Amino acid sequence: MATDALLSRLQILGQQLDADHSAGDVGSAAPLTQAREFLLTHLQEEPTLPYRGAELLELLTPSPHIHWHWEQERELVLEGLTLLHQLWLGQQR
Numbered sequence: 447m448a449t450d451a452l453l454s455r456l457q458i459l460g461q462q463l464d465a466d467h468s469a470g471d472v473g474s475a476a477p478l479t480q481a482r483e484f485l486l487t488h489l490q491e492e493p494t495l496p497y498r499g500a501e502l503l504e505l506l507t508p509s510p511h512i513h514w515h516w517e518q519e520r521e522l523v524l525e526g527l528t529l530l531h532q533l534w535l536g537q538q539r
Contacts, residue, residue, distance in 0.1 A: 448534035452488070456534070459484055460527045469516035478520055482506055485526045492533055499533075502526040 448456075462477040473479065489495070490503055505512065505522055514522070 448488075448537065453531070453534055455484065456488075456527060456531055460524065460531070463520060463524060463527070466520075478516070478523060481523045481527060482519070485523055485530060489526060489530050492530075495533075496529070499526070499529050502529065 459477070459481040463481045466477040486503065486506060489499055492499065495503075502522060502525065506519070506526065
């Protein structure tokens with residue numbers, strides 16, 4: 447179950463990424479990089495993962511065979527953060 451701190455971090459990352467439209471922003475401090483790493487870490491820890499969650503993990507895991515445009519990757523990460531948020535809220539009920 448997600449803690450309040452994890453939920454808060456997820457929401458902050460989502461808001462930062464949603465507000466970020468600068469495709470040239472790269473590196474470990476970039477909102478897209480931070481959100482993707484958070485998502486890859488926590489989504490794969492979920493005991494029950496919907497099919498789309500597994501698909502997002504596969505799509506976003508770094509691979510020499512998959513190259514996304516910044517905007518495409520941003521949309522996938524935002525979708526993944528939304529899915530993770532829904533999973534965590536469902537566990538709290």
